[in-house]
Amino acid sequence: MISTSIEEAISQLKQGNLVAIPTETVYGLAANALDEKAVASIFAAKNRPHFDPLIVHCSSLNEVENYASEFPAPLRKLAENLWPGPLTVLLPKKNNISDLVTAGSSRCAFRVPNHPLTLEVLKSLPFPLAAPSANPFGYVSPTTAEHVENQLGEAISMVLDGGPCSVGLESTIVGWENGLVIYRLGGCTTEEIEKMAGVKISRVQTSSSKPAAPGMLDSHYAPKKKVVMVEDWNTTHCDCNQGYLFFGSQPFEAYHFRNLSEDGNIVEAAAQLFKFLRELDELPIEMIYAQWLPEAGLGRAINDRLKRASA
Ligand code: TXA
Numbered sequence: 343m344i345s346t347s348i349e350e351a352i353s354q355l356k357q358g359n360l361v362a363i364p365t366e367t368v369y370g371l372a373a374n375a376l377d378e379k380a381v382a383s384i385f386a387a388k389n390r391p392h393f394d395p396l397i398v399h400c401s402s403l404n405e406v407e408n409y410a411s412e413f414p415a416p417l418r419k420l421a422e423n424l425w426p427g428p429l430t431v432l433l434p435k436k437n438n439i440s441d442l443v444t445a446g447s448s449r450c451a452f453r454v455p456n457h458p459l460t461l462e463v464l465k466s467l468p469f470p471l472a473a474p475s476a477n478p479f480g481y482v483s484p485t486t487a488e489h490v491e492n493q494l495g496e497a498i499s500m501v502l503d504g505g506p507c508s509v510g511l512e513s514t515i516v517g518w519e520n521g522l523v524i525y526r527l528g529g530c531t532t533e534e535i536e537k538m539a540g541v542k543i544s545r546v547q548t549s550s551s552k553p554a555a556p557g558m559l560d561s562h563y564a565p566k567k568k569v570v571m572v573e574d575w576n577t578t579h580c581d582c583n584q585g586y587l588f589f590g591s592q593p594f595e596a597y598h599f600r601n602l603s604e605d606g607n608i609v610e611a612a613a614q615l616f617k618f619l620r621e622l623d624e625l626p627i628e629m630i631y632a633q634w635l636p637e638a639g640l641g642r643a644i645n646d647r648l649k650r651a652s653a
């Protein structure tokens with residue numbers, strides 16, 4: 343059921359039920375982070391393996407401190423500057439966060455999301471919300487309430503409709519291991535993070551075949567159709583059995599295509615990416631040919647998602 347009722351969302355969450363919530367990045371599949379039964383039902387609804395830990399969403403930095411045992415100064419500075427926003431911080435957890443949430447890790451992922459409805463829900467609840475992206479495991483993240491309803495509607499109590507997500511890419515995940523580490527590229531750019539933290543990024547480690555480690559599987563965020571990344575369209579002819587994902591001025595007339603941003607606006611491109619991948623996935627095409635974007639700012643995170651979709 344899609345609804346805009348904050349009261350209903352709060353009531354469902356208090357009963358230990360699953361509610362999809364809007365955030366500025368993507369929709370999350372939320373439940374009481376302090377209730378193990380509720381947390382277990384998130385894994386079941388998504389068909390998500392238990393080795394893949396969940397992000398704990400809080401209403402403020404102060405609330406995060408109830409659950410984190412340490413907050414290294416550069417990470418705190420980042421959180422102070424970028425929360426609420428598309429930043430997730432890995433911090434050593436207190437015992438009140440169960441191992442089920444962190445998949446056994448001593449660190450927990452925390453985020454204060456920037457969406458008015460969800461912030462209101464979080465402020466009204468006496469507990470934080472564990473929430474992964476609200477898609478079946480491995481598939482593209484949802485950026486509208488309808489995306490969630492179409493795939494998970496049967497498995498959850500309600501979808502709180504907060505409109506299309508403004509950022510459209512998942513949060514950037516950072517942590518501290520004798521230096522600032524980025525584990526997932528996302529809605530906050532590396533340039534922004536370096537500036538706000540006041541220290542250099544010591545490592546970007548966004549690939550892992552050992553999924554209990556922070557971050558991500560190489561093949562993820564994937565539509566059902568095969569995705570092929572293209573650096574130079576000159577080698578590709580338009581074929582009406584294929585789909586094309588362009589950015590900026592179009593190299594040729596195509597039959598099945600989407601343009602992430604005709605003006606070459608990277609913020610608009612990020613906001614459209616997952617919606618367009620889903621739409622192309624539904625078309626009668628064999629493959630999706632996607633353009634490489636300039637490797638800077640949000641372009642890096644978009645390329646990362648397309649690369650994983652093509653893996
Ligand atoms: O923007 C976002 O981050 C969205 C919205 C809903 O907040 N959430 C999201 O969650 O993308 P999810 O579960 O789809 O991706 C979270 C990533 C996973 O790759 C997971 O492995 C990693 O964060 N992660 C979560 N907790 C972790 C932990 N304790 N240690 C290492 N990695 C962790």
Ligand code: MG
Nearest residue numbers: 474475476483
């Ligand atoms: Mg996800």
